[in-house]
Amino acid sequence: MIRLLAILSLFSSSFAYGTELSAVQLDQSTIAFVSRQMNVPVEGAFKKFSAQINIDPARPEAGRARIEIDLASIDAGSAEANDEVKGKSWFNTREFPKASFVSSAVKALGGGRFEAFGKMTIKGKTLESRAPFTIKQEKGVLILDGAFPLKRLDYGIGSGVWSDTSVVADEVLVKFHFVLK
Amino acid sequence: MTAPARYTGTAISLHWLVAFLILAAFPLGLYMSDLALSPLKLKLISYHKWLGVSVFLLAAARLAWRTTHTPPPLPAAMPAWQRYAAHGLHHLLYVLMFAIPLSGWLMSSAKGFQTVYLGVLPLPDLIVKDKALGDILKEVHGLLNYAMLGLVIAHVGAALKHHFIDRDGILARMLPFLNKENTR
Numbered sequence: 001m002i003r004l005l006a007i008l009s010l011f012s013s014s015f016a017y018g019t020e021l022s023a024v025q026l027d028q029s030t031i032a033f034v035s036r037q038m039n040v041p042v043e044g045a046f047k048k049f050s051a052q053i054n055i056d057p058a059r060p061e062a063g064r065a066r067i068e069i070d071l072a073s074i075d076a077g078s079a080e081a082n083d084e085v086k087g088k089s090w091f092n093t094r095e096f097p098k099a100s101f102v103s104s105a106v107k108a109l110g111g112g113r114f115e116a117f118g119k120m121t122i123k124g125k126t127l128e129s130r131a132p133f134t135i136k137q138e139k140g141v142l143i144l145d146g147a148f149p150l151k152r153l154d155y156g157i158g159s160g161v162w163s164d165t166s167v168v169a170d171e172v173l174v175k176f177h178f179v180l181k
Numbered sequence: 182m183t184a185p186a187r188y189t190g191t192a193i194s195l196h197w198l199v200a201f202l203i204l205a206a207f208p209l210g211l212y213m214s215d216l217a218l219s220p221l222k223l224k225l226i227s228y229h230k231w232l233g234v235s236v237f238l239l240a241a242a243r244l245a246w247r248t249t250h251t252p253p254p255l256p257a258a259m260p261a262w263q264r265y266a267a268h269g270l271h272h273l274l275y276v277l278m279f280a281i282p283l284s285g286w287l288m289s290s291a292k293g294f295q296t297v298y299l300g301v302l303p304l305p306d307l308i309v310k311d312k313a314l315g316d317i318l319k320e321v322h323g324l325l326n327y328a329m330l331g332l333v334i335a336h337v338g339a340a341l342k343h344h345f346i347d348r349d350g351i352l353a354r355m356l357p358f359l360n361k362e363n364t365r
Contacts (some may be wrong), residue, residue, distance in 0.1 A: 038227040039300040043293065077293050084218045167220040 022024075025141070028179040031069060033150075035076075036169035048073035053180055055106065055142065057135045060114050063106035066177075069099045087150045089159045101131070112136070115152040116146075122155040131176070142180040150174050185253050187316065187354045195243045196355055199236055206232035207326060210351075227300065230289065234283040234298045234313065242276035247275075256349045270336055277329045284322040291315035 032045040048070035055063035072093040076085045086093045103118030112134050118127035133146025149171045154159050159170055188196070206229055213225040255264055289296050290306035292315035297303045308314065344352035 037223050037294075038297070040227070040295050040297045040303075080218045161220050164220050167223050 003017075003059070015181075023181045024053055025179040025181055026051070030175075030177045031067075032175045032177075034173040034175070035152075036171075038167060039169075042077045044074065044076045046070065046073050047075060051178060053144070053178060055114075055135065055144070055180070057112075057137065057142070060106045060108045063114075063116065064118060065101070065103040067101045071097060071099055085158075089162055091158055092123060095159070101129065103131075112115065119163075120155075123157065125155050127154060133176070140181065144176070144178040147173055147175040185251070187318075189246075189252055190249055190357075191246055191254070193355055193357055194241070195239055195246065199243065200241045202239070203230050203278075203329070204235050206236065207330070210326070226294075227297075230285065230296050231299055233285045234296065234304070236278060237282035237286075240246070240275070243278075244275065253354050256347075256351065258349070267339070270332060270339070274329075274336065277325060277332065281322065281325045281329060284318055284325055288315055288318035288322050291318050351358055 026049070029051065030045060031049055032043065034041050034043055035044070046069045046165070049068060051065070051067045053063075053065040053067075055065070071091045072086055074082060074085055074091070076082050087092055091099075099122040101118055101120050103116040105117040107115045107117070109115055109132065113132060114135060115130055115132045117128070117130045119126050128149075129148070131146050131148045133144050136143040136145070150173075151170050152172050153163060153165070153170050154166075162168060200283055209225060209229045209232070213222055213229060216222040216225070255267065286304065287308055290308050291311050293310040294304055297304055300317075340352045340355075343349050
């Protein structure tokens with residue numbers, strides 16, 4: 001742990017404070033998704049989330065992340081859809097207000113590409129999940145960009161009549177963009 | 182060269198095909214927009230859009246056919262005002278056959294939902310997502326449709342009047358049957 005901190009502070013020596021390395025700039029970061037409705041790609045996003053990310057491109061395996069999404073902050077593409085997906089058959093945000101991804105393992109895939117392994121919890125269900133991403137360093141910030149497919153029915157998102165995947169596809173592409181200082 | 186007594190088989194086929202597609206798309210559009218969000222609604226919206234794109238494509242085919250094929254002339258005894266009215270009405274119907282699907286397509290894009298024809302062919306979004314513009318285009322789409330409804334009622338009414346009151350054989354020129362009746 002001390003070694004990690006030493007490396008982190010060394011890495012962040014160009015900044016005022018070492019701890020700021022993992023400060024996620026929420027106003028510049030996004031968590032978005034693309035669902036397919038009748039094979040029509042529909043963009044959506046979560047407006048409110050918290051993120052703690054520690055990653056050193058030189059020592060990625062020590063990277064850790066904890067992302068929590070306020071599910072009621074969803075923008076599913078239209079006001080009608082926003083109301084619908086907060087309901088019981090979708091996210092049931094009253095009972096399960098937050099979704100989380102907790103990662104304690106990162107693998108370097110080479111060429112600036114990495115993969116985070118962790119546990120995704122949505123609607124009270126926790127499953128092993130992984131998310132590939134890239135890291136870019138520019139002007140004192142780290143930019144993490146990634147995307148992964150999530151099967152909504154694994155978590156019971158869109159049950160009942162909505163489980164018909166010929167209307168809303170099972171696979172949803174989740175895209176994230178995190179700016180770390 | 183004698184003028185043809187009837188529309189060509191192609192013109193007749195296209196006319197009735199487009200008529201039936203519009204007859205399906207119009208009530209479907211009315212019905213689906215009042216539904217609460219459900220898988221059925223998403224399906225119907227897609228079917229409605231596919232019908233609209235089909236109408237647009239067939240209207241383009243009709244226009245191309247119409248400009249290269251002379252239609253049968255109107256009866257010589259027809260008063261001038263009726264000729265003007267008929268031509269004006271036909272022009273407006275052509276305009277709406279293009280304008281209505283186009284307004285629906287733009288409205289979809291503005292509302293953030295791309296049109297994917299038959300679920301396989303994505304049409305480009307000509308405008309970006311803009312909720313206010315989407316709401317305006319929805320109004321425009323609706324108004325154009327009611328204009329179309331009025332014109333179609335006039336069109337059908339005139340055709341029936343010619344057939345049953347004037348008995349001048351105009352309707353038979355566009356019917357796939359009643360051929361024998363129509364030998365002017």
